[in-house]
Amino acid sequence: MQKGLKNATVIGAGIGGLSAAIALRKTGLDVTVYERNTKDHAGGTGITQPQNVFSVLKDLDIYEECLKSGVQLDYMEMLDKEGNLLFEANEKFIDKEGPGRNAIWRSTLKDVLLSKALSLGVNAEWEKNLINYKENEHNVSLSFHDETQITTDLLVSFDGIRSNVRDIMLGRTVSPQYLGMGAWRIPITFEKNALSKKGFIMKDGTTKLGVFPLTDTDGYAFILTPVPADYWDEEEKRYDTVRNMLEPFHGKGDFIKTCFTRDTPIIFSPIEEVVLKEKWYTNRVVIGGDAAHASAPTLAQGAAMALEDASVLGQEISKVSSLAQALHAYYTRRFPRANAIQSFSSEVIRNELAGNFNQAEIIAKSNSILQQAY
Ligand SMILES: Cc1cc2nc3c(=O)[nH]c(=O)nc-3n(C[C@H](O)[C@H](O)[C@H](O)COP(=O)(O)OP(=O)(O)OC[C@H]3O[C@@H](n4cnc5c(N)ncnc54)[C@H](O)[C@@H]3O)c2cc1C
Incomplete structure (x- = not known):
């Protein structure tokens, strides 16, 4: 002391x-x-x-x-924009026997x-x-x-x-310091266990969609994409912005489109x-x-x-x-x-x-x- x-x-x-x-x-x-x-x-x-x-x-x-x-979550899936599995990353990078992320x-x-x-x-x-x-x-x-x-x-x-x-x-x-990308965070809900207990990331060009379940029935998605330094997405526009950015994503990406509504409180922040x-x-x-x-x-x-x-x-x-x-x-x-x-x-x-x-x-x-x- x-x-x-x-x-x-x-x-x-x-x-x-x-x-x-x-x-x-x-x-x-x-x-x-x-x-x-x-x-x-x-x-x-x-x-x-x-x-x-x-x-x-x-x-x-x-x-x-x-x-x-x-x-x-023991694994994170990396998928292409159609939802095809590219590879799985093991989340147990320290303790192989214990729980993952x-x-x-x-x-x-x-x-x-x-x-x-x-x-x-x-x-x-x-x-x-x-x-x-x-x-x-x-x-x-x-x-x-x-x-x-x-x-x-x-x-x-x-x-x-x-x-x-x-x-x-x-x-x-x-x-x-602004790093050149914006992040949208979207709370999602789904039927019990409709999302497997794995995180996944999908990519379309420079846009990245990530999804993590947080309980059996909900979780969150994030989207990272390049935007200008002075870009700001007004709250009332965020649902449409996100829906547009999700358009090219299929497979699990299509599923995520059904997991939030116009009333979902979406957070936007520049990456700094x-x-x-x-x-x-x-x-x-x-x-x-x-x-x-x-x-x-x-x-x-x-x-x-x-x-x-x-x-x-x-x-x-x-x-x-x-x-x-x-x-x-x-x-x-x-x-x-x-x-x-x-x-x-x-x-x-x-x-x-x-x-x-x-x-x-x-x-x-x-x-x-x-x-x-x-
Ligand atoms: C899109 C995104 C995703 C992320 N995902 C992850 C992740 O998966 N895993 C991970 O480890 N990290 C993640 N992070 C990073 C993580 O959110 C931050 O690093 C973490 O929240 C920092 O915690 P903090 O307590 O230092 O600061 P903050 O969480 O910012 O907390 C600061 C607190 O101080 C209060 N405060 C500020 N000024 C004052 C004042 N003058 N008087 C009184 N109170 C004050 C604020 O209100 C706030 O409550 C993510 C960040 C972003 C942007």
């Missing part, structure tokens, strides 16, 4: 922030999480958890719960994380938007939009790709990344997750990296008695791995934009890193 460190404040109740709250609380610190949205804010559709994140889930004591609430609703994962955090005694406050902080030798003072202020021994921020804390810490506004040259910490402030290394979703590793960050931060804080050493060790352990996975993720996009869809080599390189302990 750290000398003189009694409490920590986490900004952001996303996957990274809630994981950090659990990991820090397990070190014995008093922990409060502040989230600008309401408790019920859903945000996102499904998320897949590759095998490398399983050891973090075990470290946070939520492995069983996550697997029980999700669907485990876990696919789960984001809201379910957040519920699992939140209830674990609360059961350990973490405090959570909603609709609290951090607007500024000031750090001195002894503590950090935080100011929120409602003019409340608090002080904390340690500020831990997992406040996402447009992180306010990161920008204050670095003294500059970091603009996420944040690559920082600076360290992720100062004396009493540290960032993690998308705030530090937002990545393209092509290897489905963004939330996995945020979970790993949280776990490593907790481990380092409990290991050494100096906060400075702990934050340095956290950064030194996390930067090379997160940075490598981030570059592989954007390389996939660059290759696809150049018409090269054979990503086996990048996946193999990325897996060889992920097979090592985090």
Whole structure:
């Protein structure tokens, strides 16, 4: 346990922030999480958890719960646009005997994380938007939009790709870099077990359709396709946009067309990344997750990296008695791995934009890193 460190404040109740709250609380610190949205804010559709994140889930004591609430996928099918099987990728790249990738609703994962955090005694406050902080030798003072202020021994921020804390810490506004593609995420529903327990990806030119079941009767689809940097798809147009993009897909693609309606809430987001040259910490402030290394979703590793960050931060804080050493060790352990996975993720996009869809080599390189302990 750290000398003189009694409490920590986490900004952001996303996957990274809630994981950090659990990991820090397990070190014995008093922990409060502040989230600008309401408790019920859903945000996102499904998320897949590759095998490398399983050891973090075990470290946070939520492995069983996550697997029980999700669907485990042993293989991912790669199909052409007609639905013909090109090859199957084995999802068990670390443990051949254990379950493969876990696919789960984001809201379910957040519920699992939140209830674990609360059961350990973490405090959570909603609709609290951090607007500024000031750090001195002894503590950090935080100011929120409602003019409340608090002080904390340690500020831990997992406040996402447009992180306010990161920008204050670095003294500059970091603009996420656009990678040339847009992503549509579509919640889907189907008759019980109508979709096999395998993820699949289909390609038509530079457009990619991915589908993951999340329970027996629902799941999510995503479409990635090149769009100009200033492109935005208005909510009311998204159903038609998606239907048009799905037109060339057949076989399983035809089935997906029947799994959503005009009323389905479709999410659109440009694919962006944040690559920082600076360290992720100062004396009493540290960032993690998308705030530090937002990545393209092509290897489905963004939330996995945020979970790993949280776990490593907790481990380092409990290991050494100096906060400075702990934050340095956290950064030194996390930067090379997160940075490598981030570059592989954007390389996939660059290759696809150049018409090269054979990503086996990048996946193999990325897996060889992920097979090592985090
Ligand atoms: C299309 C797509 C598909 C993806 N699929 C996968 C996948 O399958 N597997 C995977 O591992 N990753 C995936 N990712 C990446 C993953 O979504 C992110 O990496 C992950 O959500 C990052 O978590 P985070 O907690 O760091 O940030 P976020 O999830 O962005 O959470 C940040 C939180 O901080 C809050 N916040 C922000 N500012 C403030 C403030 N000033 N005050 C208070 N609260 C604040 C926000 O409201 C939010 O709740 C995908 C991403 C995309 C775009």
